[in-house]
Amino acid sequence: MSTHEDSTLARVALTWLAEPGTRSVHRLVDELGPVAALDLLLDGGAPQEGLRDSVAARSRAGDARAVAAEALRLADRLGARVVIPGDDEWPAPVEQLRDLHLRLPGAQRRVDIETAPPLCFWVRGPWPLAGALERSVAVVGARAATPYGIHVATDLGYGLADRDWTVVSGGAFGIDAAAHRGALNAGGLTVAVLACGVDRAYPMGNAALFDRIADTGLLVSEWPPGAEPLRPRFLIRNRVIAAGTRGTVLVEAAARSGATQTTRRAIALNRRAMVVPGPVTSAMSVGAHEMLREQPEARLVTGLAQVLEEVGRIGELAPVPRGPDRPADLLDDDARAIVEAMPRRGTVGVDALAARAGLAVRTVLRKLSMLEELALLVRRDDGYALARPPNRANRS
Amino acid sequence: MSTHEDSTLARVALTWLAEPGTRSVHRLVDELGPVAALDLLLDGGAPQEGLRDSVAARSRAGDARAVAAEALRLADRLGARVVIPGDDEWPAPVEQLRDLHLRLPGAQRRVDIETAPPLCFWVRGPWPLAGALERSVAVVGARAATPYGIHVATDLGYGLADRDWTVVSGGAFGIDAAAHRGALNAGGLTVAVLACGVDRAYPMGNAALFDRIADTGLLVSEWPPGAEPLRPRFLIRNRVIAAGTRGTVLVEAAARSGATQTTRRAIALNRRAMVVPGPVTSAMSVGAHEMLREQPEARLVTGLAQVLEEVGRIGELAPVPRGPDRPADLLDDDARAIVEAMPRRGTVGVDALAARAGLAVRTVLRKLSMLEELALLVRRDDGYALARPPNRANRS
Structure with missing residues (x-):
């Protein structure tokens, strides 16, 4: 058996040898485990010629394990972490990407890319993914959203976050940024899934936005x-983005744009x-209207209430099997008592908090740093405050 | 057998005794013919108590036959005509209203009104209905349309008329008027189906519009x-409106508005x-979006091309059985030769026209007044001009 560290390194190296989503690589990992799969590829044993060629090309540029080790050191310095299957943080729903190719139209089924689950995620931010x-x-x-689209996306982002839904988007200009900002303005949780390293501000104009997201939400990437x-x-x-969420709302899209692709993936995945x-x-709005005309599964929504009506329904989504991984679920009784004793608004001193929670001051002090780390509480000059509306901690 | 005149008078009288669309009256006319049905009702023999009561109430206000005769005299003075089933002008598709109640949701099936074909139409304008x-x-x-809706409706009205489609609407402010105006601007044919007499300008603000429609299109009413x-x-x-057309385009509608009812009727009638x-x-746009969310048969359209795609399809609509009644189809060879010889733009004198058509001048003179009456040609100071794009005369 290989260690967790070996597996992580191998998965990172594999992602460097072939772009994430390459189905043939994922199948090898499934069969052999990541360490043996990496060995096989590095030995030139890839079963597909195309994969063999691309592995050989990457290998000439560097040693895969060394590159991976360097990436892990860099991540560590940046405060980023790697998450792999089996970790508590691993989001089980992305495993449904395993069957994505079977649900795509015929011509797309034979494509080897874009259809396998991720091998790992790089994550920055205070929440379990x-x-x-x-x-x-x-x-x-x-x-290139219009003021109308920006308005609608900001409103949706705000409204979803306000109802304790995490707002996921791609960190791009326009609709993506508006949705993230709306969620941040509501004091909610937002996740940007990037197509580059979590240390890179792309687009640069959203650098401040990424900083805010990394502070209170999550920056996520497969690279x-x-x-x-x-x-x-x-x-x-x-x-x-399609697999990791319960549903995708398309706000504005030009004809045949990338955003409509996310929505099509969501449909293929029964989201x-x-x-x-x-x-x-x-x-x-041309792409949005095309989608509504061509995809019977695409539902026209005019606002928050209708979005909640859609995603609130249980059913098609497979249940998430992995155990308690919402922050509030990770708390022990003492920590939970502290959160419940927090005032909804404003700050409270440690002594007063101990009294409200019915706990010893030293117990409260011991739990506070963990609660801060989970981003449930924040430290202010005059005491502690809830980082987010307390109902998030109470709902599941 | 009763004469055409007797039938017409009886149908007009019946429409005065009970509002058009009353199913029980239509059924009596089906069984007995209009003259005997009228006699039965006037004798207090209506099979339904409600109908008996309303006939008695109307009869106290006047003699039904005398009222009908007066209405026909008035229409004659106004240049309006009555059209009844069996007339060449009678639009066969409205007979499909006979089954409308069977296609409505349960609760609406037992309602006696709004679901029978018309007994007659009052028509003003130069085209066979x-x-x-x-x-x-x-x-x-x-x-209460917005500038956006006015823009879209005007464009659609123009584009449909330009492609030789008749634009039908209700003559109201807002979307209706914009659609009519668009069609008129294209030099096309537009029909206003009114909920009052064809001599009444309601709303008054559309009086000039109604005059233009009566000149080059049709004003139609059951009253x-x-x-x-x-x-x-x-x-x-x-x-x-729903039954008489191949399809209905809803442009803007507030929540639960009357215009959505027309669209629902169109769905029930397989239009x-x-x-x-x-x-x-x-x-x-709330009512429009509601319709798209709630009625799977309602198709989202973003412009003329998609509307044409929908109504251009043959299929669900029963074929219109009645013979040639498009103006161009009524022309004999000489008249058709004249229309085809007309210049697309500008005017032409009688001599030149005769030469272009290859006909004797006196033949051309004999046909011109008929072509003028059919509104295919208009007389100008310096000769004759096409009243509308010539392609209408060539297409069917």
Whole structure:
């Protein structure tokens, strides 16, 4: 048996040898485990010629294990972590990408890329990834959004976060950024799934936004720190946004745009696919209207209530099997008593908090740093405050 | 056998005794013919108590036959005519209203009104009614339309007329008027189906529009000249708009508005139901989006091409059995030669026209007044011109 460390290193190295989502690589990992799969590929034993060639090409550029080790060291310095299957944080729903190719139209089935589950995630931010995605909705759309689209996406982001839904998007200009900002404005949780390293601000104009997301939400990527946002990676990335959420809302899209691809993936994965219509006179709604006309599964939604109605339904989504991984579920009785004793607004001193929670001051002090680390509480000059509306901690 | 004149008078009298669309009256006419049905009702022999009571109440206000005769005299003075089943002009598709109640949800099936075919139409304008409706699309929507809706409806009206489709609407402010105006601007044919007499300009603000429509299109009503636009009549009227056209396009509608009722009737009658989406931030698109969410048969359309795609399909619509009644189809060879010889733009003198058509001048002179009457040609100071794009005369 290989250690967790070996597995992690092998998965990172495999992601460097072949782009994430390569089905043949994922199948090898399934059969042999990541360490043996890596050995096989490095020995030139890939069963497919195309894969063999690309592994050989990457290997000439560097030693896969050394590159991976360097990426892990860099991540550590940046405060990023790697999450792999089997970890508590691993979001089980992305494993459903395993069958994605079977659900695509014939011509797309034979394609080896964009259809396998991720081998690993790089994560920056204070939340467990699986917990953050458990109750999540994607809001995606055009980069060249109109004021109408920005307004709608901001409103949806705010409203979803306000109802304790995590808002997932791609960190791009336009609709993506509006959705993230709406969620941040509501004091909610938002996750940006990137097509480059979690240390890279791409696009640069959203650098401040990424900093805010890394502080209170999550930056997530399948590529190691430093990785470039190459063009094909956006489409590879989209499958994670579709698979990791309960549904995708498409706000604005030009004809045949990438955002409509995310929505199509959501449909293929039996997630809710929702589309916001717009003026027929707007080029930025052409893709949205196409989707509504061509995809019977795409549901027209006009606002928050209708989005909640869609994603609130249980059913098609396979239950998430992995154990308690929402932050509130990880708390022991003392920590939970402290959270419940926090005032909804404003701050409270440690002594007063101990009294409210019915605990010894030293017990409270011991738990506070953990609660801070989980981003449930924040330390202020005059005491502690809830980091987010307390109902998130109470709901599941 | 009763004469055509007797039948007409009886149908007009019956429409005065009970509102058009009353199923029990239509059934009596089906069984007994209009003259005997009228006699039966006037003798107090209506099989339904409610109908008996309403006939008695109307009869106390006047003699039904005398009222009908007066209405016919008034119509004659106004240049309006009555059209009844069996007339060449009678639009066969409205007979499909006979089964409408069977296609409505349970609760609406037992209602006696709004679901029978008309007993007669009052018509003003130079076109045979059946021919005008043969290739027609309804464009309906909110009275309190936004500039966006007005823009879209005007464009659709123009584009449909330009492609030789008749634009049918209800003559109301907002979307209806915009659709009519668009068609008129294209030099096309438009039909206003009114909920009052064809001599009444309701709403008054559309008086000039009604004059233009009466000159080059048709004003149509089930109610006799002088009849008031009572509130329930708008819903009764809507079934004719739905039944008389190949499809209905809903452009803007507030929540639960009358225009959505027309679209629902179109669905019940297997006509194409099309809905133009709009900004989700607009109250005037709420009804349109509701329709798209709740009625699977309602098709989202974003412009002319998609509307044409829908109504251009043959299939669900029963073929119109009655013979040639499009103006161009009524022409003999000489008249057709004249129309085909007309210049697409500008005017032509009689001599030149005769030469172009290869006909004797006196033959041309004999046909010209008929072509003028059919509104295919117009007389100008310096000769004759086509009243409408010549392609209407060539297509069917």
